[in-house]
Amino acid sequence: MVSTSNERFGGPAVFVIVGLLCLSITPGVVGAQEQLTGGSVVIGPEETHKGDLEATAGDVRIEGTVDGDLTATGGTVTITGDVTGDVTATAGSVIIEGTVAGDLTATGGDVRVRESAAVDGMVRTTGGAVTVDGTVEDDTRLDGDTVRVGPTAAIGGDLTYSADEATISGDAEITGTVTETDRDELGMGPFSGASLPDVPDAVVTPLFGLYLFCANFALGAVLLVAAPRFSARVSEQGTDRPLLSGGVGLLTLLAMPFALGALFLSIIGIPLAFFATYGFVFVLWIGLVYGAFALGTWGLSAFDRGHRWSGLALGLAIVSLANALPYVGFLLVLITLFGLGAFGRALYDWRLDRGDDDAQRPPPYPALEAADE
Template identity: 40%
Template sequence: MLFGVVSSNRGVASVIPMFNTRQLVAVFLAVLVLGSVAGVATAQQGPSAGGAVVIDEGETYTGDLEAVGGSVVIAGTVTGDVSVTAGSVVVTETGEIGGTLEGVAGSVTLEGAVGDDVSIAAGAILVRDTAVVGGEMEAAGGDVRIDGTIAGDVRVGAEELLVGPNADIGGALEYDAATATIDSDAAIVGGATRVNDIGFSGPTIFGAPFQDGGFEAPVIPQWVFAGYWLLANLVLGAIVVLVAPQFAQRVTGLGTKKAVRSGGTGLLLVVAVPIVLLLLLLTIIGIPLSFAGGVGFLLALWVASIYGALVLGTWLLSLADYANRWAALALGLFVLAVLDFVPLGGIVEFVVVLVGLGAFALAIRGESGDEGDDGVSATDEGPQEGTPMA
């Protein structure tokens, strides 16, 4: 049978690219979405759910298995292909897959038999000496270790590759790795060749091929993405200002008059909240709270970026003694969009988000600016001499 148990995710990519604030939020959201549906298995015979997807020893699963979970363990037999997206994937010594194995995971351990090809991408990939692969193998990962039997060719893109003494490769080995160790006792019929920028089809995730530890997707000009994001932020900003104008006024007052305090509060939240969410994730009861809290925090970061843009635009317009909340919103968001194309612009964006997040949190606590009128001007008439701006 298929049943669910709780399992911790492990394994991360060895090379982590630098992201700007919006890309980091997008990646974090994708991880949370995957985690929130952890344990859902979909196959020809119907769905099953749980913290992990397990095929017990002695159990036979007929057909193809497509599984998403915190962990996927195959100790029995799957007659068809297996496609997985999980924190960890293990095919035990008693596990047997009749078709292909394809997946993206934090870690993959192969101890049993796969009748056809293997195509996997993971932070850590281990093919033990008991493993038998009837076809070819393609692997992209941070740490790849091969010590089993593979009938066909092997292609590896990794940070570190280790081919053990029990490895028996019936074809050729092509690899692109920062460091590679091939034991002299390893049997490689077609020989081993180091190549640069190795490419292969690899597994698919979200409909896109996973190659060399990254996604191969259609190239979209950065200005298109920036324009789309600017439009989305303008819509959200208009909603924020129209639905809660007095609250927006208080947040903007805090951001402009208590910028250092707001930024410090925002930095504390950015550090503390993820730690709390990870601690909750370690407990069974806290897992749903962690996912819900993570999604809520991401939404808060997005709203905070809007308030941060409003604060930035307010400050810039105040230099010209101009007070208009809509102009401030548009100007702030436009400046943030332009910063995407400026070296070190991401640092400024990050500071703006911190100020917006901190001011947002302080406003929820009931704090306000030092002066009486600390927010967005109630009127939007244009230049107003001496009028505080938000």
């Protein structure tokens, strides 16, 4: 049985955790805006991302404009739009078809600078197969198992390359000198002599799902350890009346933009609005984790199991699976709304109950507690 001291600590602990982590992600508002993750990250054709962008996903596509530097990691990275700064891309396949105003550094199993591409700075690539058919205004350094510079390529500086098999078209426009060298001499780092495998999306997606599972489980572990009784209360609120919890979560999600907009209307409220915006993003993450926790414990209850850690693991496994599978991403939204509503209802109940005498308060959720003993 959990002691009453833990019970008193449970509710406030959630507020403390939320507050500390919100502060940790808001030392600079720009920093929070730069990071995008998911099964896929897409900047649409009519979209402009202001500032530097860090994207980590199974599929990263830049079809619009990134007004700043781009750092992209994924199964595939494709740039058909414009990047006004430098590009650093690491992926199984890196394809450049748009415009890069700065330098391009690309590492991948297959790296292609296609005919429509224009890079105003230097190009530096390391990969299994490297192809350049576009325009590069500065020096170009290519390292790969195979290197090909096509007839439509235009290089405004020197070309330095290293490959087991290289094809440099005589029709390519190369202003500077052309030098073939060993890979170690290109200064690509201690692992430059080893070619990178062509990593298929089928491998990258499960790895990214594992990363999401570990990140979500870490947050869930903090919540369950710091506030065990409150977390159990969230689970019971979700499983007891799931439709009500989902409705509360939806209303909260719909009401938040109006509340933030009201803060932005006043000078004093603008700083608070920024903190509230990123705080709410973190609360949505908590909602996803708590929703998975409630879903997992409900699933185990069908087999007369009530272990909270097993419930958390099962729920987050479902979340990772939904993220990896096509056409079922809406399940993540439903789980988040479900968890957000249960979280809000548990906070409301805790606020009503916190003034009650501990002796009159029955121990909540004995099934979970008994299973953990």
